Amino acid sequence: MGSPPMIDGEFARWLAARAGQALLELRDELGFTDQGALKAAGDKVSHDLIRTELARWRPADAVLSEEDEGSRLAWAAEVNTDAVSRLTADRVWIIDPLDGTREFSEEGRSDWAVHVALWARNGSTPHGLVAGAVALPAQHRVLATDHPPAYPPMTVEAATARGGRIIRLAVSRSRPPVFLTDLAGDIGAQLVPMGSAGAKIAAVVTGEVDAYIHAGGQYEWDSAAPVAVATATGLHASRIDGSALKYNEADPRLPDLLVCRKDLASRLLAALQRHTGVA
Ligand SMILES: Nc1ncnc2c1ncn2[C@@H]1O[C@H](COP(=O)(O)O)[C@@H](OP(=O)(O)O)[C@H]1O
């Protein structure tokens, strides 16, 4: 095998695709009879592969991975944040080796993903993400910032009848925020349940849905890579109160977000304000 690409966005695409291929092979090898074993093996195989390649090809960079021991605890009072190298590093890879672990373990489902993002201290975007890739192995595609997908098209029919058009809103199939049913009724939206934050944001990027709303809990690795791609595509991405998403914070919890077409952002933020009280 030759060397991976040097440019970070291409490298992220290469790495996410490789981990995705390993996950597809693991599904073939283990089958779906023991879902717990398949989930555990998926998390481990992908994490080990990504960690090994980052250590080999980007040895000077820090890493924040869902599967690293203590990754959720860096914010805890008893943890000495000086000892957490990513907090002083200039470049940090934020990775979710298998997003949508539950869906990965269910036969026939394609809503699971591999997330590889790069945060840089001098990044010029508000969220500091300078590269990212989302592999959707069972959908046979990888979205990445090196060649960001084109902004999702809107049909003439939808554009002229925008007021009456039903907004398609991707939501967690297992943990949908409770306020979303009322919010959808309020704005005439249709909820589209799906697994994996990466798969839902990818669905906004490709125009299969118009927006993704999440609240109630998540971590930086759940959204970093797909937000990097969505932003590179020109979509809106923010917290549900409209403030900027921030990455490589001492506390890696990032509990809510909105990703949507630019033309829907103010309408959805206003609806979120009415239904959650955030402002
Ligand atoms: N309330 C919550 N608290 C913590 N993590 C949550 C969460 N709701 C969703 N997530 C995480 O966000 C990702 C997408 O969730 P969902 O499929 O429900 O939309 C999943 O990542 P993982 O599969 O990597 O664990 C899931 O664990």
Ligand SMILES: [Mg+2]
């Ligand atoms: Mg995840």
